[in-house]
Amino acid sequence: MDSPQAPEPATVHTIDFGALSRNLAGTLYEPGAPVYDDLATPWNLAVQTSPAAVVEAANAADVVECVKFAAANSLPVAVQATGHGIASNLDGALLIHTRLLDACTLNSDSNTAQIGAGVTWATVLAQGADLGLIGLCGSAPGVGVAGYTSGGGIGPMVRSFGAASDKVRSFDVVTGDGELRHATAQSEPDLFWGLRGGKGSLGIITGMEFELLELPVIYAGALFFDTAHVENVLRIWAQWCPTLPHTATTSVAMMQLPPMPGVPEPLAGRFTIAVRYVFVGTADDGATWLAPMRSAGVLLMDAVGPMPSSMIGLVHSDPEDSMPAAERSTLLADFPREAVETLLEAAGPDSSSPQLMVEIRQLGGVLPQLPETPSALCHREAGFGLHSVAVGPPPELPAFGAHAEAMIQNMAPWAYGGSLANFATGNGAGAFAESYTPSVLAKLSTLARHFDPENVFRLGQVPAR
Template sequence: MSLTTHTTVTETAIPEISFEPLGARLTGAVHTPDDPRYDELVSPWNLAVPVRPAAVVDARTADDVVEAVRFARAHGLTTGVQATGHGAIPGIAGHLLVATKALDEVTVHPEGWARVGAGAKWLPVIEAAAPYGLAPLNGSSSDVGIVGYTTGGGVGPMARTYGIAADRVRAFDVVTGDGMLRRATPTEHPDLFFALRGGKGNVGIVTAVEFDLIHQPSFYGGAIYFDGVDAARVIDRWRDWSEALPEQATTSFVLFQLPPLPEIPPPLAGKMTLGVRFLWTGEPEEGARLLNELRAVAPVILDDAALKPYTAVDSVHADPVDPMPVIDPAILLSDFPAEAAEMLLAVAGYGSGSPQVMIEVRQLGGAYAREPEHPNAFDHRDAKFSLLVVGMAPDPRSAPHADLVFAAMADWDNGRVWPNFGPAHDARSARRAYDEATLQRFAEINRRYDPDGVLNIGRYTRELVR
């Protein structure tokens, strides 16, 4: 079965229901498809994913989320949640979508922790923490929502040094399917605390999260780029080089085919290139020395690596910000030996005819692989690499070619995927995102806190375990 196709899920038709009584109880508002703000609130970042619920709640407070869930429960509806719209999947909305983007509180405490609302993105936290020499374990793009990223695990550009974002969480405020607002910590509702760190929206709608920051005022890193014709020898060296790196380094490589647009740097536009991403948390001189070992392999056509303030962390991955229609499947790898690199390049490297915009391989291990102080639902610690393929959805070649890429990697595919790169939307994707023990725990927690099955995403794990 293809890894790139999604089960087509449309929001189930419902009897005629007036949402006016719900709107009267909200600080925010409820919008139906004929309202001007409906499209703005339901549209996800990935424009290729249709999201068309019967109505959407523009939540302005945690109580608004409570009211929405209670209304859905009383009328036999399902609910979904969306903040920034990253990670959208078919059917995510249910009948009643709760938009949490307006819950954008950001409070940074100089002693080393932060509290943010469900609609907050990483950039305000990065900027607010910087004056204290602090930084969050943000994602590769600071434009991504904090809650969605963190509840999916959160594997960022410092993962080998400091682990994943979910491991740094102190507490969640969460509305469960029974319509109750609860606080989940290691000692208060520890079952929810387990499931929310890695479980995405399986067991509740998060309204706020508190997490630890790290002391990291600056870093050495960015990306260095090579012509695609040199990809084979650079990747061959990267494999041995990255294996020897200490945990102060987190690295990946990416095969780019960027369009010839004015905003694309000329050395990268309109051709295949190879980028090596690198973030070093130790002494900058040592980071530069290590990256020089790769600079010596082939001519560098663009060099963006330098000592930088942490506020420049987006330069490492340089992810796109504007919404676009993409196909972006991923898998996790148990290894990436020379044979795997050769097979990847044969199907997606220079001269292969690959239609993909980018193909990324991230090295894992280090702090990523260690179990956290408090166990959580992110059960992917033994993966050694991740593989992400991104193509444009309008291109009919993208999805079939992505399947060819994954077929070439089949011997090293460990059968799993990060919840952020492959959210559970049917039985197969749920079993890729979580092991059986974790799915069992999700089902038990859902039955306890969501007895009527109001949470739309929770039904995928509930139905797997009877």
């Protein structure tokens, strides 16, 4: 039976947002208010947003009020914490900002964290430092925990410990019917399944509890090589990866970093290659496994060594400031020598590539092992992930994106098929759909119709019905 369609939307100018504002503990901002621009702007400055109003939620009850109001007024709803997942212009939407839901409590007795939707990984890492605890964060600590984990969470220790979504114990989530639900594997098994990997398809997460690891020290960092060694380093890295144990997670990135604050002087203004590495065993073992890469060329910088696990963000040193960017990604089944040569032709030192960074992440390890409680995360068996980032004035970004798409097409002989949800953001509903198998996507769509009968999350991740 078909689900009911959302009623015809009211004209935004006729909606009395004051009726919503009076029921909130937080604050509602309409266009023209200075805070509106701050809250509505996503991390990717190439995305221009124009929501009808923005609510800075003070608690979960505010999120409930917003969702109910949106359903009654036929408004789409979107959510933002750090803004890394926003890809739509949000035209006419009610945007809920969750940065004030910033409670974060780590429990060293149970090795768990309880966090609000506004908490970033940087906060969890900082609190875990004194306890010797770490969560399965991403490469950028400034990213929100909830959004990252709901997309599966494939981070710099994925080969050793799997996906972040596998470590979740519970979610507090407001579904499209305006209900605040506590979802666990026992209480809401279908919702719990979809929230772990389904990104924003089924509701707005207001809080969550997840497991932490006892891991005070890691052997980690990055090796940097100059232009003349890029090709040799990439070839050796591709041969080295299959030899690694699951205690090692690595990626390699060809980079063209501009001279600007935060970029180390040896890397600025030149074409370089970085080998990122996280080893969760002893430093001696970590150094032994890394030795073939240390000898792959003349090093510009060797920044690998024992470090507190709370400093794991230094491995990738992802940019923290907002910028206009074009990102593309895909998954590879394998990365043999022929694939290396193809990638070098498209994005190597002699290619005139406009990409700021082209990265290959090795997957595998324990990631393909299915968790005891199933989830919506797909494509666990992929061997590698390919991701590119180009930065520049927004008028130039479409051409940069076209170059990346051509590069991905050239890599088609080694394609696994599809992408990962957190890397598909910004490339449309079709790209997001490729993050899932047909059966998983069908189940997510069915659940979305059940939990969101008025289709208020139609700007979300599941293709609009």
